[in-house]
Amino acid sequence: MKVTRLLPVCGAILLAGGPALADHKVYSPVVEENVWELEARGQRTIDSDKNKDDAQDQIYELSYGVNSWWYTAIFGNLTKEPQGNIEYSATGLENIFQLTPQGEYWLDAGLYFEYARASSRHDPDEFEFKLLLEKQVAPLVLTANLIFNRDIGDNAGKGVGFEYALRANYPWKRGLQFGIEAFGEPGRLTGFEPTAEQTHSLGPVLSGKFNLPMIPGNFVYEAGYLFGLTEGSPSGEVKWGLEYEILF
Amino acid sequence: MAALSANAADAFTLTIKDHKYDPPEITIPAGVKVKLVVKNEDDTAEEFESVELNREKIVVGNGQIDVFIGPLSSGRYEFFGDFHPETARGHIIVP
Numbered sequence: 001m002k003v004t005r006l007l008p009v010c011g012a013i014l015l016a017g018g019p020a021l022a023d024h025k026v027y028s029p030v031v032e033e034n035v036w037e038l039e040a041r042g043q044r045t046i047d048s049d050k051n052k053d054d055a056q057d058q059i060y061e062l063s064y065g066v067n068s069w070w071y072t073a074i075f076g077n078l079t080k081e082p083q084g085n086i087e088y089s090a091t092g093l094e095n096i097f098q099l100t101p102q103g104e105y106w107l108d109a110g111l112y113f114e115y116a117r118a119s120s121r122h123d124p125d126e127f128e129f130k131l132l133l134e135k136q137v138a139p140l141v142l143t144a145n146l147i148f149n150r151d152i153g154d155n156a157g158k159g160v161g162f163e164y165a166l167r168a169n170y171p172w173k174r175g176l177q178f179g180i181e182a183f184g185e186p187g188r189l190t191g192f193e194p195t196a197e198q199t200h201s202l203g204p205v206l207s208g209k210f211n212l213p214m215i216p217g218n219f220v221y222e223a224g225y226l227f228g229l230t231e232g233s234p235s236g237e238v239k240w241g242l243e244y245e246i247l248f
Numbered sequence: 249m250a251a252l253s254a255n256a257a258d259a260f261t262l263t264i265k266d267h268k269y270d271p272p273e274i275t276i277p278a279g280v281k282v283k284l285v286v287k288n289e290d291d292t293a294e295e296f297e298s299v300e301l302n303r304e305k306i307v308v309g310n311g312q313i314d315v316f317i318g319p320l321s322s323g324r325y326e327f328f329g330d331f332h333p334e335t336a337r338g339h340i341i342v343p
Contacts (some may be wrong), residue, residue: 032304032306034308035306036294102303102305102316103316103317104281138321139300171300171302173299174297177299218330245307247331
């Protein structure tokens with residue numbers, strides 16, 4: 001193959017940039033004041049095609065609700081490409097600003113800002129902005145994240161990427177809530193990828209809160225399975241999360 | 249203490265004392281947004297929480313918070329204090 005024919009392929013890889021698999025978490029705009037959280041979460045893809053199987057993304061995060069409208073966090077990101085090894089890929093800072101007191105207006109809204117510094121100097125850093133929206137339509141809580149990201153630095157892809165994260169949650173019990181979540185990456189705002197090449201996934205997610213004897217604070221868990229909706233998506237994806245939260 | 253009942257647009261005050269909610273029952277009208285003012289008269293923090301109402305908010309010792317709820321349809325909605333769930337319990341009645 002001629003070098004000129006390789007260039008678009010290399011360009012596509014660079015455009016993809018960042019982790020092999022996006023962080024599939026739905027963020028509420030609601031901030032919990034004075035609460036420290038230690039969180040581990042991740043995903044792993046499942047597919048018969050070895051080029052899409054066993055991609056992983058793991059986040060380990062420490063966060064704090066500074067006041068009633070500002071939440072800040074620092075995290076480490078581990079990623080694994082299909083057929084690759086798991087590696088530390090980025091360190092990041094994230095902040096959520098709650099714009100409206102929960103329930104006061106028709107819609108709850110917040111803003112999310114993240115900067116992730118790539119651990120390899122060959123990879124670009126990433127800036128990410130999310131518009132966080134939430135609406136209670138009893139008995140469901142509906143949450144939508146509109147996500148915009150941009151690579152920064154060496155080998156940065158051009159343009160602004162667009163993603164979404166959606167959730168409909170039925171809070172049945174404190175210890176068990178039923179949700180349906182959807183995630184998608186249509187592509188850059190300057191031109192979405194052909195539908196078959198976009199990644200979209202949808203599936204059930206269970207979550208809840210529990211306590212352990214003799215340990216102050218709460219534990220929050222989530223576990224789910226997402227089904228790929230397009231040819232470009234992995235057939236399935238397991239997602240998990242465990243969080244310890246305590247008041248200080 | 250007797251249950252509270254009030255009209256639409258009212259703010260309702262809920263007091264936490266000795267890790268209990270007072271009053272333990274509040275009646276609010278259906279289809280109306282309501283503000284709960286939760287005052288914590290204990291020295292320690294509490295978390296106002298309701299799974300059904302999707303509310304979870306810390307109220308520091310000797311502090312107070314506003315919690316907006318509704319509009320709600322008829323029913324009974326439980327709330328509790330996440331740090332003292334054995335004693336800090338109550339419910340909202342929507343007739």
